[in-house]
Amino acid sequence: MYTFSKRLKTFAMILMILGLIGIVYGFISAPKTVNDVERILTEQHHGGAHDVAADAGHHAEVSAAEHAEHQHHLEHVLQQMQNKPWAALYIACIFFMLISLGVLAFYAIQYAAQAGWSPVLFRVMEGITAYLLPGSLIFFVLLVLSSMNLNHLFIWMDPEVVANDPIIQAKTGFLNVPFFLIRAVVFLAGWNLYRHYAVKNSRALDETNDLKFYKKNFKLSAAFLVFFIVTESMMSWDWIMSIDTHWYSTLFGWYVFASFFVTGITIIAFTTLYLKSKGLLEYVNTSHIHDLAKFMFGISIFWTYLWFSQFMLMWYSNIPEEVTYFIFRIQEYKLPFFGMLVLNFVLPLLLLINTDFKRLTWIIVMAGSLIVVGHYLDFFNMIAPGTVGGSWFIGVSEIASLLFFAGLFIFVVFTALTKAPLLAKGNPLIEESKHFHY
Template sequence: MYTFSNRLKIGSLILMALGLFGMGIGFVSVPSSIEEAKEMVAAHDDGHGGGHETAATEQAHAESGHAEAGHASEHDEHVYHQLRNRPWSAMYVAAFFFFMIALGVLAFYAVQRASQAGWSPLLFRVMEGITAYLVPGGIIIFVILILSVLHMNHMFVWMDSEVVAHDELLQGKAGYLNPTFFLIRAAFFLGGWILYREVSRKLSLAQDASNDNASFKKNFRWSAGFLVFYLVTESMMSWDWIMSVDPHWFSTLFGWYVFASMFVSGITVIAMITIYLKSRGYLPDVNDSHIHDLAKFMFGISIFWTYLWFGQFMLIWYANIPEEVTYFVQRIDQYRLPFFGMIAMNFIFPLLLLMNSDYKRVNWFVVMTGIVVLLGHYLDVFIMIMPATVGEQWSIGIPEIGAVLFFGGAFIFWVFRALTKAPLQPSRNPFIEESRQFHY
């Protein structure tokens, strides 16, 4: 039985405390009025060499000021909302990132169950421990969505009735994008994912205590059915929770794109936690071949993610339809470093490091690659959400780092706590001996 060490427990709690402090700073530092927002932007511009105009420029601005007063007022209000959105967006990005890791692991777990894979049963308890985070992580996401509906933030502009009243496109989408239906769908998604996780976990433990394979067969049927449910609801979730922050833009490939990101992130965390537990002597039957297979999935799904990213980018960029291409124009113009940085971290880095078969068996090498991959996919989520919610007012500062620390600490605490609830190796899975003898 795994024992949650005091050092790890205290470390995760410290991360949560530091993260909570950082997020708190982010929330108390937001502007309380449009005038204060203008002052903050001006101070930021001055600090970066901006805001210094010549007398001729100031005169030209003064002459055109009355004609553009209405536009300036709308712009100032927009900037005000962006600055107020920043701590909310930082929290939402981090909350979704760690939640999607657990959801990606759940999908991988269901695939292993439904395919009756013989190599992976030794890793089932690790996967079940990670998916335990679906409950607290899902509740946090749902609370953020409720607060968004209650207009505590302005991340989802289609929730603002005044915006919808002046936007024909949003009016046309009101049958789907309306707050009540939005929350009903979110509750349905979360309820289905958590239900499968709890039922599968219960059947997994029951199989160890039984004298036949009835629970194993039930788990197979539940997993096969869940994968159908998951493929539909995951796509709808990506439209609702991420794509709708840009309600004028859409991509038919977006659900698969988000799936690839969460799938590779989940597999990466499985590999890293497995390596940690094995180093502590808790998974003696796990060998380098298991790590090699996980690293192969990390490599393969990274290539799959790149294929989807490029397919989406290339088709939109080549067609050059204004309603579609503006999505990438904004991200390349305003988020150039994280935009191209995350492509390098999610494609070039794992391609070069994990292509060699021998390196996939080197534990520290897999962990190092995994850290970069996780950072890259955090930036992926960051790029998906931040441009629509905070625009040019973005940075990676105290609110963003604080949110990552808080949810990272919560993730570590909840996952490793769940790992203490049952033996780390199943005893009566029909394929457990095949998994123990897995070598190549």
């Protein structure tokens, strides 16, 4: 049995406390009025009280129309700046929740495929997926708060915007708050129910050695994967793509899936290597680690293929309502936009292409760290432009939100690992997995 060490538990608690302090600071320090915004913008562009006075004199001379346009611009920037702590919280929340969902999908694939190499890793996967429930609850609360107009993450939830936007009006049959929240309940409940019954059957299989529980999980996993592939696509439309309400992509669901799937597999590798370093998981060998690294490598290539397909086809066709999505990101988010390509494709390709490198712990940790950071930036690129526009920077709110959810993730996952032996001894393929070598 695994014991959650005091040092790791304290580390997780410190991350959560620091994260909460930073999150609160982010909300408190957000501008409250257009005057606050004007002062911030003046300091950014000029940097002094003398220039503020000069600007005040200039504004006295402008026409009423120009003044109204200026006020509208300030109100728009105010909305973006007030969105910033909300967006930071939302991005970190959905990122960690989808990591656990990616691991759950990987777990279901192993059962449905009757894979012989992976059962020694099942308890690790079950531990990581334990985060799905608390992550889902926090995420749903964020969705409800958004629907109550406490933020402006989803412009289609604003009646004033919808009233003046024919494109959004045409989408209100799907994009309306009641249907949106009902879909969220269905998605989150379905994923968590599968996780609950799959783990329950897995533990019962250990206790009884009755293969009926294995057969139940086989059927349950096959059914879940059908449910998952539909709901995952719809989830990506609802929770990410609808932020940029005018834009759409027909392969967006696959793109989002590849992003959190490879990150989830990377977290399996990290957790496995950590437990191995503590003298646990005695039957996990370099061949198991090599297979995890192969998935990290392969899904990174798959993600890049989807990114390129989405980007190049839209760029080549040059349809205004499609290509503006990328133009804005290239102009305003140049560093994270191109940086994530290096982190998610170029560096993992170079580090993991060699077969021998896939068995080296330090290489996997290095490549995996790049993948995790790169895919956080991927989610940042998908969500921040539509919520904070050009008023972005990765500051206290973003780092604090990451710290809080990382701490919560570690606390929940490693607490769950203490609930059962780390070897799924009742699985009929466990002996094949124990002796897996090539």
